[in-house]
Amino acid sequence: xxxxxxxxxxxxxxxxxxxxxxxxxxxxxxxxxxxxxxxxxxxxxxxxxxxxxxxxxxxxxxxxxxxxxxxxxxxxxxxxxxxxxxxxxxxxxxxxxxxxxxxxxxxxxxxxxxxxxxxxxxxxxxxxxxxxxxxxxxxxxxxxxxxxxxxxxxxxxxxxxxxxxxxxxxxxxxxxxxxxxxxxxxxxxxxxxxxxxxxxxxxxxxxxxxxxxxxxxxxxxxxxxxxxxxxxxxxxxxxxxxxxxxxxxxxxxxxxxxxxxxxxxxxxxxxxxxxxxxxxxxxxxxxxxxxxxxxxxxxxxxxxxxxxxx
Numbered sequence: 001x002x003x004x005x006x007x008x009x010x011x012x013x014x015x016x017x018x019x020x021x022x023x024x025x026x027x028x029x030x031x032x033x034x035x036x037x038x039x040x041x042x043x044x045x046x047x048x049x050x051x052x053x054x055x056x057x058x059x060x061x062x063x064x065x066x067x068x069x070x071x072x073x074x075x076x077x078x079x080x081x082x083x084x085x086x087x088x089x090x091x092x093x094x095x096x097x098x099x100x101x102x103x104x105x106x107x108x109x110x111x112x113x114x115x116x117x118x119x120x121x122x123x124x125x126x127x128x129x130x131x132x133x134x135x136x137x138x139x140x141x142x143x144x145x146x147x148x149x150x151x152x153x154x155x156x157x158x159x160x161x162x163x164x165x166x167x168x169x170x171x172x173x174x175x176x177x178x179x180x181x182x183x184x185x186x187x188x189x190x191x192x193x194x195x196x197x198x199x200x201x202x203x204x205x206x207x208x209x210x211x212x213x214x215x216x217x218x219x220x221x222x223x224x225x226x227x228x229x230x231x232x233x234x235x236x237x238x239x240x241x242x243x244x245x246x247x248x249x250x251x252x253x254x255x256x257x258x259x260x261x262x263x264x265x266x267x268x269x270x271x272x273x274x275x276x277x278x279x280x281x282x283x284x285x286x287x288x289x290x291x292x293x294x295x296x297x298x299x300x301x302x303x304x305x306x307x308x309x310x
Contacts, residue, residue: 009037061086129159207264
């Protein structure tokens with residue numbers, strides 16, 4: 001089973017505004033709301049791929065109840081800790097003429113230590129040896145910086161495989177706990193090592209260094225339109241990006257993490273689930289908001305992915 005953990009979820013409102021301009025009156029031509037937050041996005045993609053997951057984390061207030069209702073409607077298993085503080089709302093402005101997305105994100109409310117204790121308590125109660133727990137997104141304001149380090153370390157010691165897809169600060173602490181897989185982009189990987197990664201060779205060498213220094217088995221480095229590099233214990237795979245019509249770049253990285261977790265859990269071959277992650281990421285970019293693409297679209301794109309072992 002795959003468990004996804006979202007400690008700072010959101011209601012994502014995506015508005016479409018042609019020629020969006022700061023400091024001027026902008027007219028919305030359409031909008032949509034989605035349950036969001038990186039871990040929740042991962043669960044949505046796993047569901048669309050035909051897999052199962054349990055979405056976990058922290059929700060609060062009316063926005064939290066909205067997200068919970070959406071997950072129930074999608075038939076995504078969930079086990080969230082509910083708090084009084086209102087879950088945040090994020091606005092994604094998509095300029096459909098210039099094909100640019102602008103994120104306007106709330107920070108999210110601080111979370112009491114008791115709520116965090118309940119979350120990890122539920123994870124430890126449910127996740128068994130061989131299961132996968134995906135930690136995605138930022139930790140709440142006020143939480144200790146080594147929170148995910150402690151959680152990942154405990155889970156890995158219990159034989160639970162972990163995936164970490166977080167921002168630079170959280171990633172820097174989390175890698176020390178030796179998660180199975182991390183999924184930074186090339187900028188985040190460079191920040192992790194204090195370097196500028198301006199070539200494919202540097203990216204690969206940096207991924208190998210992070211693996212060697214932290215006991216990590218798999219580093220997937222996303223590079224936007226340029227595709228991705230996947231560095232494992234046994235191989236290095238290079239996948240080119242797909243040329244598609246972008247509607248929203250939000251959730252592309254989450255879709256990649258979802259496909260990797262899904263493929264590993266399903267026992268697929270390494271190159272096959274790396275290929276699938278590129279297709280799932282491209283399919284997410286083709287969708288408005290943070291909705292997940294149908295499996296048929298992912299499969300069609302999957303046939304077009306160019307991937308090879310280096």
